[in-house]
Amino acid sequence: MNCPEAEILIHALLDGELDAGHAREVETHLAGCPDCAGKLAAFRGVRHAITEANLKEAAPLYLRNRIEADLPATAPADSLAARSKRSGSFQLNRRVFAGGFLSGAALSAAVAATLAIAVFRGDEDRLIAAEVVSAHLRSLQPGHLTDVETSDQHTVKPWFNGKLDVAPPVVDLTEQGFTLIGGRLDDINDKAVAAIVYRRRNHVINLFVTPQPGAGKETTGSEQRHGFNVRYWADGGLGFWAVSDLNSDELDEFCQKFMGALHTPPGRI
Amino acid sequence: MPADDVEKARRFREAALPHLDDVYTLARYLLHDKADADDAVQECYLRALHHFDSFRGPAMKPWLLAILRNVCNAEFARRATRPSTLTSADEDHSADEPLWQEPLPSPEAELIHRHDGETIRQMIGALPAAFREAIVLRDINDLSYREIAEVAGVPVGTVMSRLARVRSMLRAAWNAEQGRPT
Numbered sequence: 001m002n003c004p005e006a007e008i009l010i011h012a013l014l015d016g017e018l019d020a021g022h023a024r025e026v027e028t029h030l031a032g033c034p035d036c037a038g039k040l041a042a043f044r045g046v047r048h049a050i051t052e053a054n055l056k057e058a059a060p061l062y063l064r065n066r067i068e069a070d071l072p073a074t075a076p077a078d079s080l081a082a083r084s085k086r087s088g089s090f091q092l093n094r095r096v097f098a099g100g101f102l103s104g105a106a107l108s109a110a111v112a113a114t115l116a117i118a119v120f121r122g123d124e125d126r127l128i129a130a131e132v133v134s135a136h137l138r139s140l141q142p143g144h145l146t147d148v149e150t151s152d153q154h155t156v157k158p159w160f161n162g163k164l165d166v167a168p169p170v171v172d173l174t175e176q177g178f179t180l181i182g183g184r185l186d187d188i189n190d191k192a193v194a195a196i197v198y199r200r201r202n203h204v205i206n207l208f209v210t211p212q213p214g215a216g217k218e219t220t221g222s223e224q225r226h227g228f229n230v231r232y233w234a235d236g237g238l239g240f241w242a243v244s245d246l247n248s249d250e251l252d253e254f255c256q257k258f259m260g261a262l263h264t265p266p267g268r269i
Numbered sequence: 270m271p272a273d274d275v276e277k278a279r280r281f282r283e284a285a286l287p288h289l290d291d292v293y294t295l296a297r298y299l300l301h302d303k304a305d306a307d308d309a310v311q312e313c314y315l316r317a318l319h320h321f322d323s324f325r326g327p328a329m330k331p332w333l334l335a336i337l338r339n340v341c342n343a344e345f346a347r348r349a350t351r352p353s354t355l356t357s358a359d360e361d362h363s364a365d366e367p368l369w370q371e372p373l374p375s376p377e378a379e380l381i382h383r384h385d386g387e388t389i390r391q392m393i394g395a396l397p398a399a400f401r402e403a404i405v406l407r408d409i410n411d412l413s414y415r416e417i418a419e420v421a422g423v424p425v426g427t428v429m430s431r432l433a434r435v436r437s438m439l440r441a442a443w444n445a446e447q448g449r450p451t
Contacts, residue, residue: 008430008433009429011429011432011433011436012414012429015414015432017413017414042440043436043440046439046440049389050389050408050439051408051409053386053389055386055390055393055409056291056294056409056410057290057293057294057297058293059289059290059292059293060293063289063293063310064286066307066311067286067310067311067314070314070315070318071278071281071282071318072274072275072278141287162386
């Protein structure tokens, strides 16, 4: 094999497209040709950098909705909605969750001071709540849950650097019974947001962090939609949306633990 | 609506929607303009649904990407904002140049540390269309050579030579970037 042949075939080797016989021929050439061996290393670097850069774009939600709207209505979301309507839980749940969320002793006064109690009253809030649930549903599809998969908060937080206008807070709640499993970029209301993913038992919790608190006047909210519990609150100029199929009390506990950990003085986190 | 159509839509949804991000990604790299890409993806799914009965497999993703590519070529390429592409003189020049500058202790580490995703995205965006398509289908959409050949409508041998060329171009662009004072 000569160098011009090898220069083409090293790419097929890199891409796993060569059968064993050809692979051996290329490798034999590489063993005796530092030039081609150097190129293989260089191209492996190029390929690695592209695949590591996560260049796949997530289709925006409005586009997904447009395409869904073109399809005859058999959407899983539709059947979910139909199921929820039958069970009566599709209605806005106006339960004020002060009991679950605010009574926790761990919640510092500083945090409590930023919280008012409300449900999702505004249309916009409800719209966002619906999008949050859709985003949660999407994330549960195979391979969609996390872009960065790690239980290390110090890996998840920097991963968001440069991807968003804000640095979303990431805290480890493993000791409190909520395992950090990673993070992902998502799309709420056609805006890029951070999704931080936790798990309790088999239940996934998506915590969406939006750059601004919702345009709605409410600073906290609670709702059950399509069988999922949704919590919203604002803190430090950020909006937080937690959504999970976890039961209401445990999701309240999650919000409480998250805010508690967030406001723990540095050094203890 | 006839039960057949509902069943068809259900099968289509399950088969095609999981590939939406891949289709959208290719559209963004082929068209550059976001609104054009949105329209092309929507049109792609409409056509795919329409022709779903004729889909014989084996793989849905390359089939969708081939439709998307046709949509882009037929209706949207005219309107696409042209990126600054390498001239053919530049290409020939870069192909003859050494592909790296010695010494590079660890090319992989260098590339990762010095080039964040945005830089690489821009380098890919600046490539001539045929090469841009090849690298996106291979390294971002994760298609095999045979699938890329189907999507692009060229022989596998052409896919191989395009990938060899495009990686050389990216390598050259990367070296140029490295040589630039920061």
